[in-house]
Amino acid sequence: MSKPIYDRVALIGLGLIASSMFWAMKRANLAGKVTGYARSQETRDTARRIGLTDRVCDSAAEAVEGADLVVLAVPVGAMGPVAEAIAPHLKPGATVTDVGSVKRHVIDAVAPHIPEGVHFIPAHPLAGTEHSGPESGFAELFENRWCLIVPLPGTPDTEIARLRALWEAMGSNVDEMDPDHHDLVLAVTSHAPHLIAYTMVGVADDLRRVTDSEVIKYSAAGFRDFTRIAASDPTMWRDVFLTNKDATLEILGRFTEELFALQRAIRQGDGQMLFDYFTRTRAIRRGIIEAGQDTAAPDFGRVKPRE
Numbered sequence: 518m519s520k521p522i523y524d525r526v527a528l529i530g531l532g533l534i535a536s537s538m539f540w541a542m543k544r545a546n547l548a549g550k551v552t553g554y555a556r557s558q559e560t561r562d563t564a565r566r567i568g569l570t571d572r573v574c575d576s577a578a579e580a581v582e583g584a585d586l587v588v589l590a591v592p593v594g595a596m597g598p599v600a601e602a603i604a605p606h607l608k609p610g611a612t613v614t615d616v617g618s619v620k621r622h623v624i625d626a627v628a629p630h631i632p633e634g635v636h637f638i639p640a641h642p643l644a645g646t647e648h649s650g651p652e653s654g655f656a657e658l659f660e661n662r663w664c665l666i667v668p669l670p671g672t673p674d675t676e677i678a679r680l681r682a683l684w685e686a687m688g689s690n691v692d693e694m695d696p697d698h699h700d701l702v703l704a705v706t707s708h709a710p711h712l713i714a715y716t717m718v719g720v721a722d723d724l725r726r727v728t729d730s731e732v733i734k735y736s737a738a739g740f741r742d743f744t745r746i747a748a749s750d751p752t753m754w755r756d757v758f759l760t761n762k763d764a765t766l767e768i769l770g771r772f773t774e775e776l777f778a779l780q781r782a783i784r785q786g787d788g789q790m791l792f793d794y795f796t797r798t799r800a801i802r803r804g805i806i807e808a809g810q811d812t813a814a815p816d817f818g819r820v821k822p823r824e
C-alpha cells in the first residue's frame with residue numbers, strides 16, 4: 518500500500534461529509550492517523566461506537582493538536598467560531614481546509630483566525646445525499662464527482678497540490694475556482710434548486726391539508742425527487758441561504774421572471790412558447806450527456822449509506 522498523503526488528519530464535525538472522507542481515506546490509506554471531534558456528546562458516542570476516526574476527542578483543540586490537515590466539516594455558519602477555537606492549537610505548517618457549500622462567507626469567517634505559517638485552502642466537494650450525521654457516510658460518495666478548490670493568493674502550490682492529490686485519491690475530479698464565481702455557480706446548480714424543492718414539497722403538503730387529497734401518497738417520480746432533496750439537513754441549508762444571500766436572491770429573481778413568462782404562456786394558451794422552451798431545455802440535457810459530463814448522478818439506491 519502507498520504512503521499516506523497526510524500523516525495526521527483531524528476532522529471537525531462528524532457528519533455525512535467527514536464520515537465519508539474518513540471511510541474513503543481509510544480504504545486507500547490516505548491518512549496515517551485520523552482524530553475527530555463533534556460538538557454533541559451523542560455524535561461523539563456514536564462515532565466511538567462505529568469506529569469513526571482512530572480517536573474521537575472531547576474538544577476541537579485536542580483533535581487538531583499535531584494534525585497536518587484539519588478539515589472543517591461543520592455547517593457553514595459554524596465555520597468561523599470553530600476556526601477561532603482551534604487557531605491557537607494548530608501545528609505550524611499545517612493545512613486547514615473546509616468542505617462548506619458556500620465559499621466567500623467561509624473565507625471571510627475563517628481566514629482572519631488562521632495563524633501565520635498555517636495554510637488555509639477552502640474546498641467544496643460537489644457530492645452529498647439528503648442524509649446527515651455520523652452514520653450516513655460511505656467511502657464511495659466522492660467517486661466521479663467534482664471537488665472545487667478555492668485557493669487564496671499566496672498559498673504555496675505544493676500545499677494546493679497535496680490537497681488536490683487527497684481529493685483525487687478519494688475519487689474526485691478537481692478544479693480550481695474563484696470564491697465569488699463559486700457562490701454564483703452553486704446558487705444556480707444547487708442552492709436555488711434546493712429552495713425550489715423545499716417550496717414544492719411545502720406546497721404539496723399545504724394542498725394535502727386543504728383538500729385531504731393524496732398528493733404525497735401517489736407522488737410521481739419528479740415529485741419524489743423533490744421530496745428527497747427537501748429532506749436535506751435543515752441546519753446546513755438554513756446556513757447556506759443565510760450566507761449565500763446575494764447570489765441566491767439574484768438567481769431566484771431570474772427564476773421568478775421565467776416562471777411568470779411560463780405562467781403567462783399557459784394562461785394565454787401559447788403552446789408554441791411552451792414547446793420552444795421545453796425543446797431548448799431538452800437540448801441542454803442532451804448536450805450534457807453527449808459531452809460525457811453527466812457524472813453527477815450516482816444511484817443512491819445502489820450505494821447505500823452505512824447502516
Ligand SMILES: NC(=O)c1ccc[n+]([C@@H]2O[C@H](COP(=O)([O-])OP(=O)(O)OC[C@H]3O[C@@H](n4cnc5c(N)ncnc54)[C@H](O)[C@@H]3O)[C@@H](O)[C@H]2O)c1
Pocket residue numbers: 529530531532533534535554555556557560590591592593595599616617618619641642643644645646647648649650651750753
Ligand atoms: N450534505 C451535503 O450534501 C453536503 C455536500 C457538500 C458539502 N457540504 C457541506 O459540508 C459541511 C458538513 O455537512 P454535512 O452534510 O456533513 O453535515 P452533517 O449535519 O451530516 O454534519 C455536521 C456535523 O457538524 C457537527 N457540528 C455542528 N456544529 C458544530 C460546531 N459548532 N462544532 C463542532 N461540530 C459541529 C454536527 O454535530 C455534525 O457532526 C457543511 O458546511 C455543508 O455545507 C454538505
Ligand SMILES: O=C(O)C(=O)C[C@]1(C(=O)O)C=C[C@@H](O)C=C1
Pocket residue numbers: 617618642643644645646647706707708746749
Ligand atoms: O445529491 C444531493 O443530495 C445534494 O444535494 C448534493 C449537493 C448538490 O446540490 O448537488 C448539495 C450540497 C452541496 O454543497 C453539494 C452537493
